[in-house]
Amino acid sequence: MTATSPRTAVTVRVPAKVNVQLAVGEVRPDGFHDLANVFLAVGLYDEVTATPADALRVTCEGPDAAQVPLDRTNLAARAAELLAARHGREPAVHLHIAKDIPVAGGMAGGSADAAAALVACDTLWGTGASRAELLALCAELGSDVPFSLLGGAALGTGRGERLRHLEVGGTFTWVFAAADGGLSTPAVYREFDRLTAGTDIPLPHAVPELLDALYTGDAVALAAHLENDLQPAALSLMPSLADTLAVGREAGALAALVSGSGPTTAFLVKDEESAGVVTEALRATGRCRTVRTATSPVPGATVLPRPAES
Numbered sequence: 001m002t003a004t005s006p007r008t009a010v011t012v013r014v015p016a017k018v019n020v021q022l023a024v025g026e027v028r029p030d031g032f033h034d035l036a037n038v039f040l041a042v043g044l045y046d047e048v049t050a051t052p053a054d055a056l057r058v059t060c061e062g063p064d065a066a067q068v069p070l071d072r073t074n075l076a077a078r079a080a081e082l083l084a085a086r087h088g089r090e091p092a093v094h095l096h097i098a099k100d101i102p103v104a105g106g107m108a109g110g111s112a113d114a115a116a117a118l119v120a121c122d123t124l125w126g127t128g129a130s131r132a133e134l135l136a137l138c139a140e141l142g143s144d145v146p147f148s149l150l151g152g153a154a155l156g157t158g159r160g161e162r163l164r165h166l167e168v169g170g171t172f173t174w175v176f177a178a179a180d181g182g183l184s185t186p187a188v189y190r191e192f193d194r195l196t197a198g199t200d201i202p203l204p205h206a207v208p209e210l211l212d213a214l215y216t217g218d219a220v221a222l223a224a225h226l227e228n229d230l231q232p233a234a235l236s237l238m239p240s241l242a243d244t245l246a247v248g249r250e251a252g253a254l255a256a257l258v259s260g261s262g263p264t265t266a267f268l269v270k271d272e273e274s275a276g277v278v279t280e281a282l283r284a285t286g287r288c289r290t291v292r293t294a295t296s297p298v299p300g301a302t303v304l305p306r307p308a309e310s
Ligand SMILES: C[C@](O)(CO)[C@H](O)COP(=O)(O)OP(=O)(O)OC[C@H]1O[C@@H](n2ccc(N)nc2=O)[C@H](O)[C@@H]1O
Pocket: 019, 022, 031, 032, 033, 034, 035, 037, 106, 108, 111, 141, 142, 143, 144, 145, 158, 159, 160, 185, 186, 189, 260, 261
């Protein structure tokens, strides 16, 4: 056993996600859409550090830090407030976000920070919340937040918050290109509604061949079944993304798609060498804010060892 002295700082590392299948059903009376949402956690990370403070405070560092709100609308701040309220205490904590996940990029960066803040505050405060309680709090904070806690791979149903863990039989390599500017998730869902108005929208379901490809770790089979029903809406709002997708395909990606609500584009590649070629081609367009390689799956929100323990 390691020392049990109260912790004065807790850092939680949390991954981004890509949706390898995002099947979207009709809009529901509550304004959300029923989904069959196959999430994969990818190795691009934010880190949230919680330290005791007189009052709730958020700071952020990283290339996109200027776009992150530091008031109580920050999802990490909302997470701390929610956990504190449920346990009858003040959210007296400083949350520092080291942000590496593109902001408003469709990679669930804010959701990741919310899940990380919950775990960090739970550990710092010794709240002892069960996994089930944390997952329920995550679902209150947003549809993607439970998956950020869980990580790995999962099928999300309902609005994406009801998760079933999926086994993955290998490692997949991706290239992610962050676009200049962001897309608002509600705006992309609204555009989906506009584009599909008057059509029959099938009930969303996970494609068995895609789940098999994950299970066997077969990147070529996964590439054949990648699907994102929000992609036409994201392309409609940001038409230049179609060119970015084409550049990655021509450079040898097995498949290319918009990540979630976009505008980050995701390229599944067969190996590191192909990742290098695709990365160079995307950088050469001059249209991508950053281009990054990452593998999947990776674990969800994880408390990092105290410095003395590492
Ligand atoms: C696009 C995805 O990232 C794919 O994983 C998610 O579906 C979005 O999840 P999220 O950002 O956590 O979304 P939330 O914060 O729960 O909801 C933001 C807004 O997105 C829309 N929304 C979200 C999830 C869903 N199943 N249907 C929706 O229509 C709604 O307009 C909602 O008000």
